[in-house]
Amino acid sequence: MGMLSRDIAVDLGTANTRVYVLGKGMVLDEPSLVAVEDDKVVAAGSEAQRMVGCAAVSVEHPMRNGTIAEFGLADGMLRQFMTRANRWGRIAPPRVAVAVPSGATAVERRAAQDVAFQAGARAVYLVEVPVAAALGCGLTIGDARAALIADIGAGSTDIAIISAGGVVLAHTARIGGEDVDRAIASYVRSERAMLVGELAVGKQLADGPGGLELHGRWKATGLPGTVELSAEEVRAAATEPIMAIVTAVRAVLENCPPELSGDLMDRGVALTGGGSLLRGLADLLRKETEIPVQIADDPFSAVVVGTARHMKGLDTPRRKRRSRGSLVPVGRDPVNGSFVRRLDVGGGKRGPASRER
Ligand SMILES: Nc1ncnc2c1ncn2[C@@H]1O[C@H](COP(=O)(O)OP(=O)(O)OP(=O)(O)O)[C@@H](O)[C@H]1O
Numbered sequence: 001m002g003m004l005s006r007d008i009a010v011d012l013g014t015a016n017t018r019v020y021v022l023g024k025g026m027v028l029d030e031p032s033l034v035a036v037e038d039d040k041v042v043a044a045g046s047e048a049q050r051m052v053g054c055a056a057v058s059v060e061h062p063m064r065n066g067t068i069a070e071f072g073l074a075d076g077m078l079r080q081f082m083t084r085a086n087r088w089g090r091i092a093p094p095r096v097a098v099a100v101p102s103g104a105t106a107v108e109r110r111a112a113q114d115v116a117f118q119a120g121a122r123a124v125y126l127v128e129v130p131v132a133a134a135l136g137c138g139l140t141i142g143d144a145r146a147a148l149i150a151d152i153g154a155g156s157t158d159i160a161i162i163s164a165g166g167v168v169l170a171h172t173a174r175i176g177g178e179d180v181d182r183a184i185a186s187y188v189r190s191e192r193a194m195l196v197g198e199l200a201v202g203k204q205l206a207d208g209p210g211g212l213e214l215h216g217r218w219k220a221t222g223l224p225g226t227v228e229l230s231a232e233e234v235r236a237a238a239t240e241p242i243m244a245i246v247t248a249v250r251a252v253l254e255n256c257p258p259e260l261s262g263d264l265m266d267r268g269v270a271l272t273g274g275g276s277l278l279r280g281l282a283d284l285l286r287k288e289t290e291i292p293v294q295i296a297d298d299p300f301s302a303v304v305v306g307t308a309r310h311m312k313g314l315d316t317p318r319r320k321r322r323s324r325g326s327l328v329p330v331g332r333d334p335v336n337g338s339f340v341r342r343l344d345v346g347g348g349k350r351g352p353a354s355r356e357r
Helices: 071-085 106-118 129-136 177-191 198-206 231-254 258-267 281-289 302-315
Strands: 007-012 016-021 025-031 034-037 040-044 058-060 095-100 123-128 147-152 157-163 166-173 212-218 224-229 269-272 293-295 326-332 339-344
Touching (some): 106 123, 129 166, 147 258, 157 231, 166 231, 224 231, 269 281
Parallel strands (some): 147 269
Antiparallel strands (some): 034 040, 034 058, 147 157, 157 166, 326 339
């Protein structure tokens, strides 16, 4: 089948969806948006974004907090993306690997799997976001030394300690860059009497120090206008969500088995996801955790690249697979009580989900 079909990795994110075709590279990076007309998805990604404001069309977000919020919309979106990504299509349908937050529920995992099948996959593999993020930024999961990884996306922050071929501890906080955007938009609305779109805030927040200049509509007159926020105002408005992200990372560190603490102090935390670029976040993390903080070279693509690297290992004979394996439940998340799984590289059959099952 390998000669006849493609392998495709998908990072189905809250704000952005990325698709990587093995042998080709990242072929698609689009906003996770759909345009809906008469209950039908008529456009996806940036094409849908351009339709904001069109009469009779509503532009919707199929994803929330890193998982599928509206199955029908996510289905329509992924179908369109896969058609574009697989246009060099071979004869057989592709195998697809989808990254899912480590804290995703069984229902959320099932939805990610089903949506990939509906979009035309022959077989579907689910890869935990922190594992993908670690592989994507070049960490070796089989390394005996422990590593801490935090993928800070738009709607979720996935944190894990990875050591000796396994996820020792994992936690997904349902908070990310969008919450920071929302907090600043809400500050501008209440303190400066202006309505601004959340999308306007996110990108600027990563563009260096200083204040922000935001365009919007005055609440009183409805006319267009501009507000300038000082660096102090930005910091104050964003403190709560930024602190929530830092607290989630700290919670995982505080529950780290003591024998791994030395490794984490040496190696620090690797950050991936667009949220890692949020102004002041890396510095605050460094200060609050007292360990080195390193942002991945390309934080946006780390998860999809890592998912693709995971796929490359699927056909490697099991005895050669150092960084693959099956995830087995070993305990509970220290923060929200969900199951923590450990990657068992020693054995355990774990094939793809297939249509027949
Ligand atoms: N230059 C930038 N352009 C756009 N967003 C940026 C930029 N720099 C930082 N961001 C932040 O990155 C976030 C998007 O990151 P990313 O694409 O990794 O999220 P996602 O994968 O869609 O989300 P999740 O992992 O939660 O599902 C935005 O919410 C924004 O706050």
